[in-house]
Each structure stands twice: as structure tokens, then as C-alpha cells.
Amino acid sequence: xxxxxxxxxxxxxxxxxxxxxxxxxxxxxxxxxxxxxxxxxxxxxxxxxxxxxxxxxxxxxxxxxxxxxxxxxxxxxxxxxxxxxxxxxxxxxxxxxxxxxxxxxxxxxxxxxxxxxxxxxxxxxxxxxxxxxxxxxxxxxxxxxxxxxxxxxxxxxxxxxxxxxxxxxxxxxxxxxxxxxxxxxxxxxxxxxxxxxxxxxxxxxxxxxxxxxxxxxxxxxxxxxxxxxxxxxxxxxxxxxxxxxxxxxxxxxxxxxxxxxxxxxxxxxxxxxxxxxxxxxxxxxxxxxxxxxxxxxxxxxxxxxxxxxxxxxxxxxxxxxxxxxxxxxxxxxxxxxxxxxxxxxxx
Amino acid sequence: xxxxxxxxxxxxxxxxxxxxxxxxxxxxxxxxxxxxxxxxxxxxxxxxxxxxxxxxxxxxxxxxxxxxxxxxxxxxxxxxxxxxxxxxxxxxxxxxxxxxxxxxxxxxxxxxxxxxxxxxxxxxxxxxxxxxxxxxxxxxxxxxxxxxxxxxxxxxxxxxxxxxxxxxxxxxxxxxxxxxxxxxxxxxxxxxxxxxxxxxxxxxxxxxxxxxxxxxxxxxxxxxxxxxxxxxxxxxxxxxxxxxxxxxxxxxxxxxxxxxxxxxxxxxxxxxxxxxxxxxxxxxxxxxxxxxxxxxx
Numbered sequence: 001x002x003x004x005x006x007x008x009x010x011x012x013x014x015x016x017x018x019x020x021x022x023x024x025x026x027x028x029x030x031x032x033x034x035x036x037x038x039x040x041x042x043x044x045x046x047x048x049x050x051x052x053x054x055x056x057x058x059x060x061x062x063x064x065x066x067x068x069x070x071x072x073x074x075x076x077x078x079x080x081x082x083x084x085x086x087x088x089x090x091x092x093x094x095x096x097x098x099x100x101x102x103x104x105x106x107x108x109x110x111x112x113x114x115x116x117x118x119x120x121x122x123x124x125x126x127x128x129x130x131x132x133x134x135x136x137x138x139x140x141x142x143x144x145x146x147x148x149x150x151x152x153x154x155x156x157x158x159x160x161x162x163x164x165x166x167x168x169x170x171x172x173x174x175x176x177x178x179x180x181x182x183x184x185x186x187x188x189x190x191x192x193x194x195x196x197x198x199x200x201x202x203x204x205x206x207x208x209x210x211x212x213x214x215x216x217x218x219x220x221x222x223x224x225x226x227x228x229x230x231x232x233x234x235x236x237x238x239x240x241x242x243x244x245x246x247x248x249x250x251x252x253x254x255x256x257x258x259x260x261x262x263x264x265x266x267x268x269x270x271x272x273x274x275x276x277x278x279x280x281x282x283x284x285x286x287x288x289x290x291x292x293x294x295x296x297x298x299x300x301x302x303x304x305x306x307x308x309x310x311x312x313x314x315x316x317x318x319x320x321x322x323x324x325x326x327x328x329x330x331x332x333x334x335x336x337x338x339x340x341x342x343x344x345x346x347x
Numbered sequence: 348x349x350x351x352x353x354x355x356x357x358x359x360x361x362x363x364x365x366x367x368x369x370x371x372x373x374x375x376x377x378x379x380x381x382x383x384x385x386x387x388x389x390x391x392x393x394x395x396x397x398x399x400x401x402x403x404x405x406x407x408x409x410x411x412x413x414x415x416x417x418x419x420x421x422x423x424x425x426x427x428x429x430x431x432x433x434x435x436x437x438x439x440x441x442x443x444x445x446x447x448x449x450x451x452x453x454x455x456x457x458x459x460x461x462x463x464x465x466x467x468x469x470x471x472x473x474x475x476x477x478x479x480x481x482x483x484x485x486x487x488x489x490x491x492x493x494x495x496x497x498x499x500x501x502x503x504x505x506x507x508x509x510x511x512x513x514x515x516x517x518x519x520x521x522x523x524x525x526x527x528x529x530x531x532x533x534x535x536x537x538x539x540x541x542x543x544x545x546x547x548x549x550x551x552x553x554x555x556x557x558x559x560x561x562x563x564x565x566x567x568x569x570x571x572x573x574x575x576x577x578x579x580x581x582x583x584x585x586x587x588x589x590x591x592x593x594x595x596x597x598x599x600x601x602x603x604x605x606x607x608x609x610x611x612x613x614x615x616x617x618x619x620x621x622x623x624x625x626x627x628x629x630x631x632x633x634x635x636x637x638x639x640x641x642x643x644x
Contacts (some may be wrong), residue, residue: 076445123629130379131628133448134583137576138621149614258572262452269449302464305456309435312450316442 050175056287063267063283065236071274073229074209076133079140085256087238088245092159113238121230148253158252272318349487359601360500364555365578366593368548374588381451384575385458390553391560394420421550428549463568470567473560586634
């Protein structure tokens with residue numbers, strides 16, 4: 001295990017000697033961002049601005065959750081909206097059917113999302129990247145179609161009347177109060193994810209991302225470690241789903257399409273996979289850009305697609321990568337260094 | 348029963364046609380071309396535009412009209428595929444695979460909503476319908492137009508297969524699929540071969556788009572997403588990168604859907620399909636005809 005630790009510390013983000021990258025990954029920046037988020041309602045407090053900012057914060061949570069799976073562990077998940085949906089529906093169904101305060105549904109949300117993570121991760125994590133991508137995509141569609149067809153989830157019209165948050169008798173359902181609540185929860189989620197990424201488990205995740213075979217050979221239980229990434233991502237996504245349901249007081253299958261999964265993935269990749277500040281910036285961009293581009297109406301998603309292509313071509317590692325200067329990968333020019341997939345040649 | 352099988356084979360031949368493009372691109376540059384389904388959509392709209400331009404000259408009911416439109420649409424989508432590869436994928440040839448996949452998602456968005464800008468968000472009625480009365484074969488109602496469409500689909504698939512197996516360009520493709528660097532050293536113009544692969548794959552998808560438009564009679568700018576997903580599934584079921592696999596996967600997927608609809612109802616069809624896919628992949632991770640991957644450490 002000693003070898004694992006050594007390899008881990010070398011690639012550890014945040015411990016770079018470069019001054020700029022240290023400044024960018026310093027705690028001061030996070031505090032500044034948090035201060036901005038907390039002070040924002042004092043600048044603009046219209047319900048519209050607050051709702052946009054709340055959505056943006058929820059996006060940050062989603063992106064940080066997906067970052068655990070894609071950024072840290074290198075597993076491509078194209079159906080992340082499924083966990084978002086599972087969380088939203090679990091809390092929504094329980095709170096409306098049994099008339100339970102929404103915060104009391106949190107344990108149920110966690111249990112159900114962990115189970116969802118196990119169900120999808122269990123049989124499929126032995127698959128390599130592209131097959132995993134299609135399976136997660138299929139899983140996302142299964143969840144959406146199921147929600148669309150079941151009675152308990154309200155079919156295509158979904159669930160409405162999801163109660164607001166009530167914390168120790170304090171009513172947090174006003175836009176400003178709910179915004180603060182979300183900011184606090186998301187901050188905790190971001191710090192939690194970042195700390196997970198720096199933990200022993202996080203080192204194993206990055207090791208798997210860099211070279212799964214080597215990790216396996218070094219004694220990392222890759223299957224279990226990957227499953228852990230999946231479950232962590234699922235819990236983050238599920239809790240974000242709960243917040244989403246509370247914010248809108250209603251959910252429907254239309255909110256959990258592939259488009260949603262693609263947008264979250266976009267946030268992670270645009271910002272820089274594996275980099276917490278990058279992913280937050282990406283999530284803010286993805287959630288705020290459509291609002292800012294609202295004037296462009298029909299051009300919105302078209303422009304969005306073009307922006308995405310342009311950014312990736314000029315910054316393949318994302319706008320704000322983990323290290324200011326990413327080391328060249330040895331497999332430049334050969335997208336499949338092990339030649340494993342090349343063996344499936346056209347016959 | 349035989350009606351179910353027939354319907355499955357019919358839909359499956361479309362899936363197979365689109366899946367071939369997926370498989371080709373994947374086989375050569377290991378890219379999941381997410382925009383492939385949208386090229387299918389583009390083919391349908393290209394055919395629509397061509398019919399608008401030439402409608403008076405070639406008529407809208409004859410089989411010949413379909414063939415002419417089909418060829419023009421194939422050329423258009425093929426050219427678009429080459430352009431797409433040149434603009435969005437080639438600059439990223441050496442980048443991590445995830446980055447290229449993301450540009451593919453971006454390209455998919457841009458194509459879908461670009462078409463929406465041009466053609467509007469509402470479904471369009473396809474002006475070309477090929478008529479024909481149905482005949483009875485073993486209890487299944489089969490129309491001549493279905494037979495014709497399946498015939499075209501199989502002709503295209505077989506033609507492509509021969510091209511890959513018999514010509515020197517096809518051999519170059521297979522060589523690149525095995526080892527791009529060595530192929531480059533042996534004097535193969537890798538960029539040109541990849542362009543050609545995109546041309547062929549996109550042309551096939553475009554052909555499927557025109558045929559689907561002519562058969563179903565309605566097209567819209569999001570029609571590519573679902574079929575792209577299905578074609579991807581078909582390619583994976585057969586073993587992605589494997590040619591006969593893509594065709595087999597397409598037909599199998601069509602049959603699965605046909606029977607899934609019968610047993611569970613139309614609304615659960617896709618759940619059934621994906622559940623089967625997940626089960627199959629957990630048993631055979633490389634698809635039906637995919638080779639067992641031995642890992643080199």
C-alpha cells in the first residue's frame with residue numbers, strides 16, 4: 001500500500017508548488033466565493049434573481065457530485081440525471097403521500113440513492129468506459145420512463161405540492177431564506193466532496209482514473225473503489241434532487257431528460273474534470289448562461305453547442321484544470337494506450 | 348407472431364443502417380459519435396429540402412423519386428459528416444477521449460438546434476410517400492414499400508461490407524482500426540481515410556433518415572436523439588466496431604422492441620430494451636460478436 005500512497009501524493013491537487021495554482025486552489029478563494037454567495041441577496045433580491053441563483057447553487061451541487069464519478073474516478077456517467085430524479089422523487093413522494101416534513105425524508109433519500117447507485121453500479125462497473133457510458137445512459141432513460149409511467153410518481157404530470165423547508169420551527173420557504181439554506185447545504189456538499197477527493201479513497205479514485213490496470217496490480221480493489229465513487233455521486237445527486245423539488249414545489253419527468261445529464265456533464269468538463277473550483281465555475285456557467293442568453297431565445301442551445309465545441313478544442317482539459325499546467329499524457333495520439341479496444345477490429 | 352417478427356426486422360434494418368456508421372467511426376478512432384443520430388435527422392431534413400426544390404420535376408410518389416432523393420441526401424449528409432469531423436473532431440485527435448465525447452455532445456446540440464432555427468420547432472409532414480398495397484405472408488401484413496425499404500437497407504449494408512472487405516481503401520480502414528500509428532508509417536493517409544469513414548457512415552445514416560421520413564411521414568428536429576441512442580445500443584449489442592455485429596444488433600434490437608411492445612405495452616418498450624441491454628452487457632461485456640478483450644498490463 002505504501003506505493004499507492006506515494007503515487008497518490010505526487011498527483012495530489014492543491015499541493016503544487018506553483019504560486020498561481022496555489023492561489024487558485026487556496027482556501028481564500030473558496031471563502032471569497034462563499035462570501036459573494038451570501039452577500040448576493042443584499043445586492044439584487046428580486047425573486048427572479050434569487051430563483052436563478054438558487055438553481056445555480058443546486059447545479060453546483062450536482063456538478064460536484066458528478067465530478068466525483070467523472071472527474072476523480074474517470075468513469076463516464078451519461079445518466080446522472082437519474083440520481084437527481086431518484087432523490088427528487090423519493091423526497092417528493094414520501095413528503096406528499098405521508099405528509100412528512102421534507103427534511104425528515106433525507107435518510108430515505110440517502111438510502112434510496114445508495115441503493116440506486118448499487119443497482120446500476122453493481123453489475124456494470126466491470127465494463128470499460130464506452131460501454132459504461134451507454135449503460136448509464138440507458139439507466140437514465142429507464143428512470144425517466146418509469147417515472148413517466150408509474151401512478152405513484154404522478155405519471156407525465158409529476159408531483160406537485162412539495163412542502164417547503166421547516167427547520168426547528170423556522171420557516172425557510174421564503175425565496176431569500178431558502179436561498180441561504182441551499183447555499184449552506186451546497187457549501188457543505190462542496191467541502192465534503194473536495195475532502196473526499198483528498199482522502200485515501202480519493203487517491204485510489206485518481207489512481208484508477210490514471211491507470212486502472214496499474215491500480216489493480218498495486219492492490220487497489222478497483223471494483224469496490226469505483227462503486228464507492230458511484231454511490232457518493234448518487235448521494236450528492238439525490239440530495240440536489242431533493243433541494244430541486246423543494247425549490248420548484250413540483251417535479252415532473254421532463255426535468256430529468258438526457259439533456260439534463262448532458263448539461264451537468266458539460267459543467268464538469270468545461271470547468272475542468274477533477275478540479276473543485278473549476279467544476280463550480282462550470283456549473284455556474286452552465287446554469288447562468290441560458291439565463292444570460294435568454295435574449296437570444298432560439299439561438300440559445302445552438303450557441304451552447306458551439307461554445308462547448310470551441311472551449312474543448314482550445315482547452316481540452318477544461319477552463320480551470322486541476323493543475324495550471326497539465327502534464328502531457330504519454331498516450332498522446334493514441335486514445336487507447338492499452339490497445340485493448342483496438343483488438344476489436346473491424347472484421 | 349409473424350407480424351411482430353416482420354415489424355421488428357423492418358425497424359431493425361433502420362437501426363442497423365444507423366448503427367453501422369456508429370460502429371465504423373468507433374472502430375477506427377474509438378469515438379462515440381454522439382452527433383450520429385442527428386446526422387440521420389439531417390438526412391431526413393435534407394431529403395425534405397431536396398423534395399421541396401425538385402418536387403415538381405421528379406414527382407413525389409414514384410419509387411424513382413425516392414431513389415434520387417436518397418442519393419442526393421446521402422451525398423449531403425456524407426459531406427456534412429466530413430465537415431463535422433474536420434471541424435470538431437480532428438483538432439482533438441490526441442486529446443483524452445472524454446474531451447472528444449463532449450465535443451460530440453456539443454455538436455449534437457448545435458445540429459439539433461441549428462435545424463430548429465432553420466426549419467422551426469414543429470414536425471414537418473414528409474411530402475414523399477411511397478404507395479403500395481399490402482400482401483399476406485405467413486399471416487403477416489407486409490407492404491411493398493416495406494420490402495423495398497428493407498431491400499435498400501440491406502443493399503447498402505452489403506455494399507459497404509464488400510467495400511470494406513474487398514477494396515484497398517477498405518483495407519486501409521481495417522489497418523487504421525488495428526493500429527493508427529503503424530498505418531501512418533506504412534504510408535496510409537490516415538486523415539483521408541478517417542474522412543472517408545465519416546462520409547460513408549454519415550451517408551448511411553442520411554439514407555436511413557430519408558427512408559424513415561418517407562415511411563413514417565413526419566420528421567422533427569429531435570428525431571435523431573432517440574434513433575442515435577437505439578443505434579448505439581444496437582452497435583453495442585452486436586459488439587461495437589464489428590460490422591456484422593452492427594447489423595445483427597440492429598435486427599435484434601428491432602425484434603426486442605417489437606416483442607417488448609407486445610408484452611409490456613408501448614410505454615415500457617424502451618425500459619425493456621435498455622434492461623435487456625444492461626443484462627446482456629453484464630453477461631457479455633463486449634457484445635454478441637465482440638471479441639473477448641484480453642488485458643495487457
